[in-house]
Every structure is written in structure tokens, then in C-alpha cells.
Amino acid sequence: MSGSVATIVSKTGAFMRPSSYFRSSISTDGSTPFPPEANRYHLFVSLACPWASRCLAALHLKGLSSIIGVSIVHPTFQPTRPTIDQHMGWCFKSAGDPPLTNADGYGSIKCDATLTGCPDPVTGASFIRDIYETALQTIGQPKDLTITYSVPILLCKHTNSIVNNESSDIMRILNSSFNSYALNPTTDLYPNELKSKIDEVNEWVYIHINNGVYKCGFAKSQAAYDAAVEMLFVHLDKCEEILKRQRYLIGEQLTEADVRLFMTLIRFDEVYTSYFKTNCKCIHQYDALMEYCRELYQMEGIRASVNMEHIKNHYFTSHKWLNPFAIIPKGPNFLKMLEVPHKRGEM
Numbered sequence: 001m002s003g004s005v006a007t008i009v010s011k012t013g014a015f016m017r018p019s020s021y022f023r024s025s026i027s028t029d030g031s032t033p034f035p036p037e038a039n040r041y042h043l044f045v046s047l048a049c050p051w052a053s054r055c056l057a058a059l060h061l062k063g064l065s066s067i068i069g070v071s072i073v074h075p076t077f078q079p080t081r082p083t084i085d086q087h088m089g090w091c092f093k094s095a096g097d098p099p100l101t102n103a104d105g106y107g108s109i110k111c112d113a114t115l116t117g118c119p120d121p122v123t124g125a126s127f128i129r130d131i132y133e134t135a136l137q138t139i140g141q142p143k144d145l146t147i148t149y150s151v152p153i154l155l156c157k158h159t160n161s162i163v164n165n166e167s168s169d170i171m172r173i174l175n176s177s178f179n180s181y182a183l184n185p186t187t188d189l190y191p192n193e194l195k196s197k198i199d200e201v202n203e204w205v206y207i208h209i210n211n212g213v214y215k216c217g218f219a220k221s222q223a224a225y226d227a228a229v230e231m232l233f234v235h236l237d238k239c240e241e242i243l244k245r246q247r248y249l250i251g252e253q254l255t256e257a258d259v260r261l262f263m264t265l266i267r268f269d270e271v272y273t274s275y276f277k278t279n280c281k282c283i284h285q286y287d288a289l290m291e292y293c294r295e296l297y298q299m300e301g302i303r304a305s306v307n308m309e310h311i312k313n314h315y316f317t318s319h320k321w322l323n324p325f326a327i328i329p330k331g332p333n334f335l336k337m338l339e340v341p342h343k344r345g346e347m
């Protein structure tokens with residue numbers, strides 16, 4: 001059976017993110033069995049997950065939603081094979097289904113209108129795990145191979161194969177492989193001339209911020225938490241300094257580096273400060289980071305990837321050892337703070 005992302009720690013109690021298993025690309029260059037084609041690929045996301053949401057933002061920013069469909073899971077992890085093992089993971093539900101509880105029966109998380117149906121209309125799956133098991137068998141692997149059943153997934157509907165389940169790859173596939181179908185083909189989140197600068201920024205943002213918040217929240221020793229939280233705030237301060245001087249992380253142009261940072265910032269004050277104990281400072285206490293969040297949130301394609309209800313419902317109900325009674329905090333209404341017009345255009 002697979003482990004959940006949250007459970008894997010080192011000997012010193014430090015959270016270790018497992019690597020993604022499916023890493024193919026979409027191209028006509030003969031390097032992959034997956035050519036770009038309209039209505040052949042499908043994206044599976046949770047609106048709570050920062051890794052999936054960065055892909056959803058890329059899909060919307062490129063204008064690809066009419067040729068790549070999206071399935072959206074319920075935010076609360078459920079038992080996926082209750083008679084066989086203990087795994088808790090993403091499940092499909094239909095709008096109006098009875099509300100779900102956490103693993104111990106606490107909470108009542110509704111099945112809202114964003115959910116795309118159970119069984120999933122594209123695959124017939126009830127759980128994300130089902131899609132992985134089918135895809136593993138398709139490539140001749142045992143279906144119980146030890147991998148994590150994570151979102152996002154980019155699926156080829158023709159073959160039931162998972163093309164890729166690594167968000168950083170999927171973002172780039174969406175950015176460059178479907179330009180003949182995209183409504184916004186000139187939007188380029190990873191332009192050639194900025195690649196090395198983007199790679200460099202992505203690296204420290206990933207280690208200390210995107211994954212840094214998880215290293216705080218899923219640490220199983222004080223020392224591991226202390227190290228992660230210190231580096232998290234060193235690097236948030238670094239972002240603040242950069243964004244005081246320039247509009248975006250890389251300079252004058254919005255790139256994937258911004259979308260990646262934003263997905264952590266938008267979850268920070270509502271979830272991470274309490275749930276992951278990243279409470280040295282809130283994002284709304286940073287001037288430049290806050291204005292930057294406003295600008296990004298006010299972009300249509302990015303806003304379409306933000307659902308704060310799913311975000312809060314997921315985190316606070318899915319890891320029972322962190323929040324046994326599934327109580328979801330009320331404040332601080334971060335999205336309302338982002339509705340104020342931003343002044344980044346004056347930079």
C-alpha cells in the first residue's frame with residue numbers, strides 16, 4: 001500500500017516529500033507517446049492543494065480549459081480501501097451528496113457545486129487511488145506498488161495512462177505543449193531567456209517556502225521544526241525585499257515562479273500560521289508580499305484557481321493527528337484583504 005505524503009519523515013523527524021512517479025511529457029518530437037491533441041488529456045486536482053492549484057492556474061492563464069477537462073475531488077481525505085488497509089486519500093463526490101466527516105467521524109464537510117461527480121465521469125473512479133492503480137497496471141507494474149496517490153494528475157484518456165503527476169512538469173507542459181490550441185498562446189510562464197533565473201528562484205522558493213511550510217507542519221521533532229521555520233521566514237523576508245524593488249519575482253514579467261510562490265502565500269494566513277505553526281509573522285504583515293498577492297489574486301486566471309473553502313476544509317479535516325475534532329477556524333478572511341485595488345502597476 002502507498003503512504004500518504006504527510007507520513008514520511010527522516011530519522012531526525014524531518015518531513016521528506018516523496019518523489020513523483022510518472023514523469024512523461026507531451027510533444028510531437030518523438031520523445032514521448034503523448035502528442036498534443038484537443039480533448040485527449042485530463043487534469044485531476046484538489047482545489048485545496050497548492051501543487052494542483054498551480055497547474056490549474058497555468059491551465060486558465062493559457063486558456064486551455066476548452067480542450068483539457070478538469071476533475072475536482074472532495075477536500076476531505078476518506079478511507080480508500082477500508083476493508084483492506086488504512087489508507088486515507090482523495091475521493092470523488094457529486095454536488096449534493098451527504099457531507100463527509102474526518103477519519104474519526106468529526107466535522108461535516110459539504111459536497112458543493114464545484115465537485116465533478118462520483119464516479120468520476122472520465123475514468124469511472126471513486127478515488128484518486130483507483131486512477132493510479134489502473135495506470136500502474138497499464139504499464140505492467142503491480143497495482144500495489146508503493147507510491148503516493150497524489151494530485152495533480154495529467155491523464156491520457158485514450159490509454160488511461162498517467163502522463164505526469166509532478167506539478168512542476170505539468171505546469172511546463174501546459175505552458176508550451178498546447179500552443180496551437182491555447183486561447184493565450186503568447187502567455188509564456190517560462191520564457192527561454194529567463195529559464196535559468198526562474199530555475200534558480202524556484203529552487204530556494206521550493207525548498208524553503210513551498211515545501212518549507214510542510215516541513216514545519218509535518219515535522220516530528222522540535223529540531224526539525226525549528227530549522228524549517230527559521231529558513232521559511234528568512235526566505236519570505238528575501239521575497240519581500242525582492243518584491244519591494246520589482247513587480248514580479250524574476251523582474252517585469254509574470255512567470256511560473258510567481259504562480260508557485262503565490263499558491264503558498266494564499267494559504268499562509270488562513271491555514272499555515274495555525275495548522276503548520278508558521279506563526280512568526282503573517283503575510284498581511286508584509287507590505288510588498290501583500291500587494292503582490294493582491295495583484296496576482298486579481299488576475300482572472302489565478303483567481304479561478306483559488307477556493308478558500310476547499311483550502312481550509314481540506315487541511316483542517318484531513319490529518320486527524322493535527323486536528324482531531326476537525327474544527328475549522330473562522331478567521332482571518334484573507335481573500336477580503338485581497339479585494340482592495342493594488343498599486344503594483346505604479347512600479
Ligand SMILES: N[C@@H](CCC(=O)N[C@@H](CS)C(=O)NCC(=O)O)C(=O)O
Nearest residue numbers: 004005006049051150151165166167
Ligand atoms: N510532487 C507532487 C506533490 C503533490 C502533493 O503532495 N499533493 C498532495 C496534496 S497537497 C497529495 O495529493 N497528497 C495525497 C496524500 O497525501 O495521500 C507535485 O508537486 O505534483
